Amino acid sequence: MTFTRTTDSPFEDSQVLAEDYIPDEVLGRDEELDQISEVLQQIVDNEQPVNAFIYGISGTGKTVSIKYKQRELENALGRYDDVHATFVYQNCESLSSSYQAAIAIANSFLEDSEYEYLHDELDFDRKKLPSSGLPKEHVYDILFEIFDLLTYKHTTYRSELQTALEDSTLTDDVAASDLIEAQSSSGEDNSEMVDILNTLHGEYDIQPPTAVTDYVTVILDEVDRIGTRDELLYEIPRSRTNNRVENILPAVIGISNDVGYKDSIQSKTDSSLRLKEITFKKYDVEQLKEILTQRAEAAFKEDAYEEEITPLASAFARKQGGDARYGIDLLQKAGMKAKKEDASVVTEAHVRQAHEEKERDRVYEVTNDLSDQEKVVLAAVMYHDLRGETPISRGDMYPTYKRYSGSLLDNSNVPRRVADYLKKMSQLGLLERRDAYKGPGESGFEYSLDKVDYNMIIKVLGEAEPAGGSLGLLPDELVAAFEQSAQTDGEIKQARFESFN
Template identity: 30%
Template sequence: MGGSDSIFADDVELIKNAEVLEEDYTPETILCRDAALDDFTDVLKPIYKGRPPQNAFLYGDTGVGKTAATKHLRDKLVDDLETKNADLPADEQVTLNVIWINCENFTTGDHKTSSYQVAVGIVNRLRDKGNRITGTGYAPQDVYDIMYSELDDLDGTVLIVLDEVDKIGKDDTLLYELPRSRDMGYLETVRVGVIGISNDYTFRKNLSPKVKDSLCETEIKFPPYDAVELRQILQSRAELALYDDAYTDETIQLVSALAYQEASGSARRAIRLLRGSAEIAEGEGVEQIAETHVRQADKKIEYGNIVESIADQDDEKLYILKALAHLDLVDKTPARTRTIHRAYSRVVRAYNEDSGSEPLTQRGMFNHLSKLVMFGFVHTIDRNKGAGGGQWNEHEFSDDVDPAKVKEAYDERGLDWKRIKTRGVDK
């Protein structure tokens, strides 16, 4: 291990197979999800038997195995059909096409996804690179017609997986039509099954009854892993990914405990933490992960999660956070609402010089500011000077947020960190 003169090399290596610690790695065996896998297998059985497919809605928090289970069973179904078809005449073989769409990848500039955008994504997934359509310029019905035409050019059964389906929001036209496309006469030759995957169970509750009846034909819940299950999953990954002397049972126990406490039993968080710990230990040139490495990795992941959460906010909230950042940099926080509104207005005008978009009123801005308080990005201080002095609120960043994190979030969104004059000081 080690021995290279490259600046990119470490003196020791603890990771022997980094792919096992990647988010898109699909293990050969899905641990601790027996009940969900049984239910999911029942959903896919009709496809194996050449019968009309079923639809299913998978829900549960981030990192609880929904995507991994879907990929695992998809691969298993494809392999088993290949084996089955080898012994059947051509006219009896079962043809399966799987289309995987992550709805988050089809967000527009205002961070919203529509049925229209996802339909465009399905069309382009089925077309060659030079023949794809753009996300604008077509009437919605034209896009749906193109999509159904492309689907009908396939054979047999089409299984469409809509990962992060909650990103579609209220525009659920596609979620109603796709599962019923054959019955509604949009398709003649193929049969479509739809698997919706969501981190947000409230999305299912807010679906219209007609969509629930079709998409949610079967609902499969993926509960959070408990600490014991996380240890089992981590132990399995560590055996494949790390050298034997790189970790101890105590390492696995600490990583699983932190992931259980801080991320609601997320295996994804636990695996990221294990990898980060190993990389920090490698950087220090030691041959075994220690508690200090796990703690350092945990802080690093938490920092990144906050930046990502900030970047996920809509434009108005980002403008408010930038205004607070400028006020913070010139020691003007905690600040009253009207002070933040003045800074926010300068930010909005700086970022919308071409469009001419105007800032929200102070009341409109305050509604977004209140959400930032609720999300834990901003802290509110109640000032009370008694009967003669009056009452008011002041606002500042919470302990987990600072101007550097807001700037990183802007960078992640591809937004220029413009210089804004705030109360006469340029920062």
């Protein structure tokens, strides 16, 4: 089969469903956007910058809001020629310390041809920083030196001057960089250069650097990922007082979805270093509908989707804790399904399938991440479930667990530990726990499988690689019970089992 273009793809512009797409309008975040504006307004007003910390659970629009506001500010600053702002955005997702974050940020500038001039100005003669080896303080020195060079003088001014020089008949043999240098070193013999400069400023309406305030705002997204080694968050606001920078007004905006991290920051930051805290609330179903309708309209062709898909996707997204990303992802997956089926319309059924698939993936991941002991506990509960013996108490499933852990792991835990495992798995949504208090001295809870997906559990158990060296964590007894139930339950399950094998 060769490739031919799908003729009736439901997508008008699938790009708008991508993670990094910034919509024309950020909906349902008026309060949050206002608070970000308040922080950035300081720059417009040419006043002291404010440091901020943005908190909110996943998918509440933190990243999109800050990028949206940054864009808005950059557009607005075109109207004011006495401030110059640079935004440094760094996602810390795959970084584990401030040291690594500092290297990543420094290199993003060192490798950017737009900032070629840094190599001439810096006291560092390599193309980029190595990912390890340099002392931490040295890395920070370079980073702050870079920040201090992200100025109007070295960027906009330099290029405006260059353009003016090329146009002007004033002089032929002077480069913009010579003029800039002459400006900073005051000396008698510079007077000619300074005259040229002044003429150029006047003739081409160029703002001299001394009349411009430089702001550098560093956005550290998912900053909780750098854990407790997060000193960069504190070093940036202090860098001016500590004389690490002198040309710029630095500020930091930290973003996180980790409530524990937020609390730890509050206890760490002293009063001299206050971060303005902005909290992003969970989306309600109406807000999600607005967001998803906006996306669906842009993503799909006009008659290529049922209107009901957005309320449905919103309901699923709301169940996921109000996560807009989840809803957008459902639209994207539903569209792909429709396309694959050559269906001309994306329907509710496609959204449902997409949701079920995502849910299965999530459960698979959670199950896969369990410890060996926990997996064996799950196997035991599944065994009883297959025999119609759930909900089951810890006491009743314990002998089964003991048999399995003894044969597969060579060791078993005391009932109390097993109770912890059961509790954890019910918190993860793998087991359903119900209160079955029967009186003093009796165990209080009974457990059954929550999302009954036997195939998935069997797959995870079979793929496990326990430390003891035995292959998999699949007890023969469980396989037998599964086959038995598949037979009695008719062909459907049997077919599913075969497809699994």
